[in-house]
Amino acid sequence: MPYLTEPEFRHDRPARTGVLLVNLGTPEAPTAKALRPYLKEFLSDRRVIEIPRAVWWFVLNGVILNVRPKKSAEKYATIWQTEGSPLLVHTREQTRLLAEQLGQRGHGDLVVDFAMRYGAPSVESVIQTMRARGVDRLVVLPLYPQYAASSSGTALDAVFRTLMKLRNMPEVRTVRHFHDHPGYIAALAGKIRAHWQAHGRPDKLVMSFHGVPRFTLDKGDPYHCECHVTGRLLAEALGLSRDDYAVCFQSRFGRAEWLKPYAFDVLRELGRARTRRVDVVCPGFVSDCLETLEEIAVEGKEVFLTAGGGDYRYIDCLNEAPDAIAILADIVEAQLAGWTRAQPDTAARLARARALGAAG
Ligand SMILES: C=CC1=C(C)c2cc3[nH]c(cc4nc(cc5[nH]c(cc1n2)c(C)c5CCC(=O)O)C(CCC(=O)O)=C4C)c(C)c3C=C
Ligand SMILES: [Fe+2]
Numbered sequence: 001m002p003y004l005t006e007p008e009f010r011h012d013r014p015a016r017t018g019v020l021l022v023n024l025g026t027p028e029a030p031t032a033k034a035l036r037p038y039l040k041e042f043l044s045d046r047r048v049i050e051i052p053r054a055v056w057w058f059v060l061n062g063v064i065l066n067v068r069p070k071k072s073a074e075k076y077a078t079i080w081q082t083e084g085s086p087l088l089v090h091t092r093e094q095t096r097l098l099a100e101q102l103g104q105r106g107h108g109d110l111v112v113d114f115a116m117r118y119g120a121p122s123v124e125s126v127i128q129t130m131r132a133r134g135v136d137r138l139v140v141l142p143l144y145p146q147y148a149a150s151s152s153g154t155a156l157d158a159v160f161r162t163l164m165k166l167r168n169m170p171e172v173r174t175v176r177h178f179h180d181h182p183g184y185i186a187a188l189a190g191k192i193r194a195h196w197q198a199h200g201r202p203d204k205l206v207m208s209f210h211g212v213p214r215f216t217l218d219k220g221d222p223y224h225c226e227c228h229v230t231g232r233l234l235a236e237a238l239g240l241s242r243d244d245y246a247v248c249f250q251s252r253f254g255r256a257e258w259l260k261p262y263a264f265d266v267l268r269e270l271g272r273a274r275t276r277r278v279d280v281v282c283p284g285f286v287s288d289c290l291e292t293l294e295e296i297a298v299e300g301k302e303v304f305l306t307a308g309g310g311d312y313r314y315i316d317c318l319n320e321a322p323d324a325i326a327i328l329a330d331i332v333e334a335q336l337a338g339w340t341r342a343q344p345d346t347a348a349r350l351a352r353a354r355a356l357g358a359a360g
């Protein structure tokens, strides 16, 4: 196997640590032309589609890639921002803010960057750039609170596949999940409480998580349980009783059974029951994206209102909220133990030197 090009080994170079955030990836434009290669790469991933290759090849190339790019592009067009796809815009900004936050905590020497599992920037290209910058220790943080083989698992596959191509492998630490991280739960609860302070409380809080095929639960994927743990902890933090909230799963793909209850079924039922108001939150997504801004904020609302529901409010993801960035920094810092020690930041060092100078 040919190795990737590497920087020359030098004895005198100090160890350098990189922090790699990995998100899903998104098309380059809201057009069928851009959707096609994105969907092809995504839906060719064996972690995502587990049916036999030969059968799937015909379904994907014969049906899905002829129909879905156009339909999905129309949806992306409704949420597209001037700077690009919301998922990319948020991930880029979160990375910048995380680097800043880690710098303020004395870790200004870290190389912090993000990569996308599908599309650009690819995991391989970002790890190669980090190696060129001298990174030989790597913390990998997939941006999914709950572990699923089809999200975090495949993000880590991409990292390990790249490492297989390196002659001089960095040390690696990976984050599996943060679904029950007290800071993550507190940040979600804080966001919801702030929303309620501004708009009053709903009759029901709907917590909608991205779905996965039902058989993955039977085969040992912890995703379903981790979503329910997040839901329960969030309800506890908000002081909700079992009747005050519902956990459900969205974005079903294909005809197979997915995790239930389906979000649209729950919203339809709540509408039919003439529920006066629901608030919907998506605690399985760190960043707003197509699945939250279009499927939940727009389509979900339509389902609820058409069925007879009253008021529907979507509560944004944490995105760039300072407490969300602080949690990512906490998670990274926990992984740095024994690798790097926080250095007082430059401003603090200068202030101390000045104070010492004045004293002397
Ligand atoms: C939150 C974690 C996610 C899991 C688990 C997940 C599983 C999963 N997804 C698909 C199929 C599609 N998902 C699509 C979009 C999409 N999915 C996630 C997250 C998870 N997916 C996000 C954040 C996004 C949004 C990306 C964006 O650009 O905003 C899409 C593409 C859009 C579309 O055509 O509908 C597909 C397809 C499967 C099959 C699956 C588990 C097996
Ligand atoms: Fe998905």
Ligand SMILES: [Fe+2]
Pocket (backbone or CB within 6 Å): 224, 225, 228
């Ligand atoms: Fe479970």
